[in-house]
Amino acid sequence: MGGHGNCVDGKLDDSGYSSPVPSIGLYITGATLVCLVFILVDVFASFRSRKRWLPCRFFSLNSITLTLLSIVVKLPLDLTSPMPRAQDQLSKLTGTTLICICMGIFFPSLGTYRESECFNNMAALTIFVVTIVVNTCIQMHTGLIFSFQAEHITVLCCMMILLVALWYFASEIHSQNEVSHDGIKAFMMKGSGSMRHRLRVSYLRSYDSNPQFMLCRRPLSILVATLCVISAVVLMKVTFHYLVSTSRRSELCEGVSVYKWSMISIVVSQIITVAVGGLVITFRLFSMIGHRFDDYGIRQEGVEDAEAIIANNPIFQRTFFFCLRFYSRNIIEIFVAWISLLPSLPFACLEGCVGSAPAIRQGEEECDFWTWNKGQNDMRRWIKKIDTSNQLIKLLSRTPPLHQDDSLFCQLKAFYDSRKPGYQMSSLSVVLLVRIAIISLQSSLSASLSNSLNEVFEVLQFVDRKLSASSLENKKKFILAEALWKRDNFNYLRLKIVKMFGNNDTFEKQSQLNQSIAIIKGLKEVSHSDYVQYELAMMTDFLLLRAYESVQELYSCIEQLFVDMLNDFLIQLPNVIYREIIESNAEDCEETVKFALKVLYKVEPLEALVRWSFPVGTTITHLTFSELPNV
Structure with a gap:
């Protein structure tokens, strides 16, 4: 065969x-x-x-x-x-x-x-x-x-x-x-x-x-x-x-x-x-x-109380209590753990009988000393690394947000609504406004807006992400905003617009205001994604509706719009933080609260500069201070 x-x-x-x-x-x-x-x-x-x-x-x-x-x-x-x-x-x-x-x-x-x-x-x-x-x-x-x-x-x-x-x-x-x-x-x-x-x-x-x-x-x-x-x-x-x-x-x-x-x-x-x-x-x-x-009881009334207890407990006293608890309860713990595997005895009953299972903490129940101390140390460590929004404080102090019905921001929203009813502003709108300022204005003018947005961009995205969660269109704009601000510097756009004048000398001979207006007009011709193109067209059209006597007046208009748009997002931060924690899963709760606290510390100095909107149905009345300082 x-x-x-x-x-x-x-x-x-x-x-x-x-x-x-x-x-x-x-x-x-x-x-x-x-x-x-x-x-x-x-x-x-x-x-x-x-x-x-x-x-x-x-x-x-x-x-x-x-x-x-x-x-x-x-x-x-x-x-x-x-x-x-x-x-x-x-x-x-x-x-x-x-x-x-x-x-x-x-x-x-x-x-x-x-x-x-x-x-x-x-x-x-x-x-x-x-x-x-x-x-x-x-x-x-x-x-x-x-x-x-x-x-x-x-x-x-x-x-x-x-x-x-x-x-x-x-x-x-x-x-x-x-x-x-x-x-x-x-x-x-x-x-x-x-x-x-x-x-x-x-x-x-x-x-x-x-x-x-x-x-x-x-x-x-x-x-x-x-x-x-x-x-x-x-x-x-x-x-x-x-x-x-x-x-x-x-x-x-x-x-x-x-x-x-x-x-x-x-x-x-x-x-x-x-x-x-x-x-x-x-x-x-x-x-x-x-x-x-080590099961000292520390109540929730304040982190400062726990710090005082730590400071007032001598090392010898804490060591003594640790040794006493260890040698008196260690054998019981191990014995219970071994016996708890016997089929004739339920696990939960055995652990509950000795009272060693951690208590479920609700309201103002006690939290053990070791965890409270360890959590505080961990919290202090990463809080020290948080940078506050110093540039934004100067900007808001110099240019407070306007709330009148005829303010520039209200006019902008009405203009957007006339073009596309129901259109929602997003972080993309804020990013493009600052990009327009960076491209069309001198760096001495636009630096303040750029630095302010850098400081608060994480907070802006945090609020926008929560608000845009239910809309696919807003989600796309949210992603585009992050990409445009962090990776796309738009430097090539200015060069492209300048070439429209034939040569650089012709462009430079014009006044600063005319140069800025020409660049803003040229931005409408930029080929980009649909959302960016549409947003740029509406933003530039709105800016060109007004007649400006100087480049400083143009900058003041852009600056006021930026402050008002940013304020529109910031006032919702307490509600967003509250929703984020309430809607989070138990598995993600620690990281959710940690990130929310980081965001809060970044805007802490703005307590008296923003009219915060607090969650309805809660007793929260202030962002960081127990009482607002006199301004």
Whole structure:
């Protein structure tokens, strides 16, 4: 019979099947190193942001990490390839141990997903873990895994308990997140103090109710860390006895696995990853001890009160209370965490009985001392980096916004409405007005507008983004405004318009006012996107409706329009901040409040210069001050 493919004389030629296997080993090594890099990046980002509970961002429970881990555990899932040497047998154990370590590292990320997404990820993880356990048991039964069987059983038990613990976390963390977030919403509406005070307290509460932080401080997290450390210690013990001790290595079989020389790279990379992951989990455990057992009660009435308590507590007194709480409650915490896995006792009841689960904070309930202090330090750090709008203060002090019905701004809105009824001004309108000033006027005149918009552009975009969320047209204008201001300097437009006069000398012989008017007229001929072209046409037509006696009068007109348009956005800032927090998700609450507070600090000096519009139905009456200063 003739050959067909790999079938020669009716027999399958499988001699080349194992030739690419060493390359597969390198592929496994690469996937392991990618996991290691993700872990290290998360650790670096955590230390940079000074979050000692080491939150997961890059190495979290998602489809990407599960795909990587499915490559990493290729060897533990291999049911047929012989593993005769010590490193071959060890590779089975390193793969399963690495899964335990990864489960311990990314378990805080369960709180960052929506409930349905979290359960989907947990279902995928469950299938993945059960597959590993079943395959490993089959290999021990068939004799493929003939060494380290006790260690394999230990790691598999740890893995299954970890899976149960993660399911518990996933099932109850979301309800706590929502209740904590509802407390922040209620405080924003019914609390006391200015907008700034409420945001500061809301940030501390959102910091305290961070989903990853809430999971890390649970007593059951001690069990998760303990199981991971046990798995890592088992692997390190086996590594020492079977790779360092020559006598123990000689007890195994002779031969070489199909993975050949790549086996060493697999084992070494996975051992390093397990060691690093074990250190990360251990650091997370001990960094949270101070929080778990230092439970001073600090009320929300003021950040300043907490600062006074910190200053008035001597180091000796604080150390004494810490040690007392640690040694009196540590054993109870660990005992409860272990017992809570017994099927006969509900998780929630056990943690509730000892009162160690974090209380849901609503209204004016207490926030523990450690979190309050840590949140304040974090808030002070990034507040110091915020630049206030100094140039804008000078501009508004010199040119206050006009509110009369016949003001330039009202005329502009009426002009827009006559051209296109219902047309809404956006941040694109403000950006194009300043660009017109930069191109048509001398830099000595336009610099003030340019610098002012630079200072407040982030605030302008924040307000515009919230207001334009329901309109596709406004969303496009919002994106164009950011692109035109940050990347398109329009410098080429002036040169293009000057060429219309034939040569530069002809243009320069005209007066400054005529030059500016000519440039404004020429801007209408600029080919750009539809929205920019339409906005430019309306803006330039409106500016050319008036007759100007000097270039200074033209600038004054543009300046007043800029101030009025900007004021129209700024007055809505308190409402936008309020809506942003009320409509945010529990998972994003901390970052939402942080950004809102940054925006507020940027415009803090404008308190007395803008007629702010505060949210209806709340008791907020001032932006930053308890009482407005005399102007």
